Amino acid sequence: MKLVIFSGAGISIHSGLPSYQNIKNDKSYQQFFLAEKEEAISIAEQFYQKYSACKPNKVHHQCCEIEDYCEILGIEFHHYTLNVDDLIEQADSSATHIYGCIDDFNTLIEHRYLPNVDMSNIVWEQNDILVVIGVSNDGYPLAHLESQVLASGADFYNYNLVNNNYLSSKTVVGDLIHTFSSLSIVSLLQCEFEVMDIGVYEVEIKSFAINGRRYEIYFSPSYDAYSCPDETQAIEDLTDHKLTKSAYEVKFDLAENREKEQQFEPPTSNFDLKALSRLGLVLASTIEAHSKFKGGELYTASAAHNNLVKYYNRLAKRYSVELKYQKWCEFGPYGVNYAFKKC
Known part of the structure; x- marks a missing residue:
């Protein structure tokens, strides 16, 4: 291709x-x-x-x-x-x-x-x-x-x-x-996702590399990602969308963290503005591709660190209109949750 x-x-x-x-x-x-x-x-x-x-x-x-x-x-x-x-x-x-x-x-x-x-x-x-x-x-x-x-x-x-x-x-x-x-x-490009069984449920993964390091975007069923009924109910009330099979939780991490079965660890060196912009394009286009080819209607996510909140806010503001998504930013008990719903 x-x-x-x-x-x-x-x-x-x-x-x-x-x-x-x-x-x-x-x-x-x-x-x-x-x-x-x-x-x-x-x-x-x-x-x-x-x-x-x-x-x-x-x-x-x-x-x-x-x-x-x-x-x-x-x-x-x-x-x-x-x-x-x-x-x-x-x-x-x-x-x-x-x-x-x-x-x-x-x-x-x-x-x-x-x-x-x-x-x-x-x-x-x-x-x-x-x-x-x-x-x-x-x-x-x-x-x-x-x-x-x-x-x-x-x-x-x-x-x-x-x-x-x-x-x-x-x-x-x-x-x-x-x-x-x-x-x-x-978004016109064909996008293939690797399906991986992580024991409890399957996730769909898209891999890429920036600045010489491998990263992955994961899509997992939202109804499996949230174990607390109150949290599930709060998201459903906020977005007016049930966490059915058309709802997915999105995570982004270094590939080595998954391979080593360790929690999120931020890169040792910060991205420059250009790399951050390209990363945002990859994240937005991958969500759009997943919606197109997998039928996703609602996507939820959370910032692993507070210093990511402003970055995710900028991405939501830049791409939600073009992708025709409703967006909810900085909600939840810690103000780090996000939701995007296809209009």
Whole structure:
């Protein structure tokens, strides 16, 4: 399974760069393809000076989150872009520039007429995903690419300001700043859970690695996780949901703690902000995947340490709306319990 992003000028509009419609009608752009090498480099230098102050926007950073997520989960990832700007790289992500990149003028000259990558030569397999973002109807022959992807059993998703009438797949129409997110994309990926019998009941586990350490997310039936009738009743009253087979308790821990049959021990070194953000994306997307593939409707959890409460509050605030969950935070006798219910 692999996830491929194919991006166009639309992802850089909010950074101040022109759309493809404006680019193709620019006289300097047209002259670039007719000019000799030295003049073409001079045109590229003018372009660089004009847009050198531009900075990555939310879409570039979301692409970076998706790439990091795939690395954490061991999923093959590629990003191909029609753009020659280096905003993807400025966002600490990576991409293959089909027509070269402004950070090396020679690549722009080299790939003026011969693209660096022919997208039609990519081999697609079942469960692969291609996500097209900000590529206009006349910016690339997407219909042919779509037919190749779908014929292989892979999935094709398109995000753009306007609908593409040449595609059979539905286009998510609207401003990318509002329609495109890392969570919406990684939630498309197939997610497999390992089923483990821990003696009293079975748990479903998703494993991943961050900063060189292995972690696991556990899903266990909530009606088995709560032994106190009063506690069960309190949660059912709060959420208006019975702790039936559609309710799960979520736990997150180091894999070595389970293997050594020891209680939660926090990592010896603190996560930086980027690692915390990626961890949050993994937790949120895994809950969403579990709901999608296992039919979960209510998820309960608790913070093992008080210093985790603020972090879980931020995650609940960031992802509950996008995932369409009702949320209850910091309840229970110690103020460390959480519940999320699918709307």
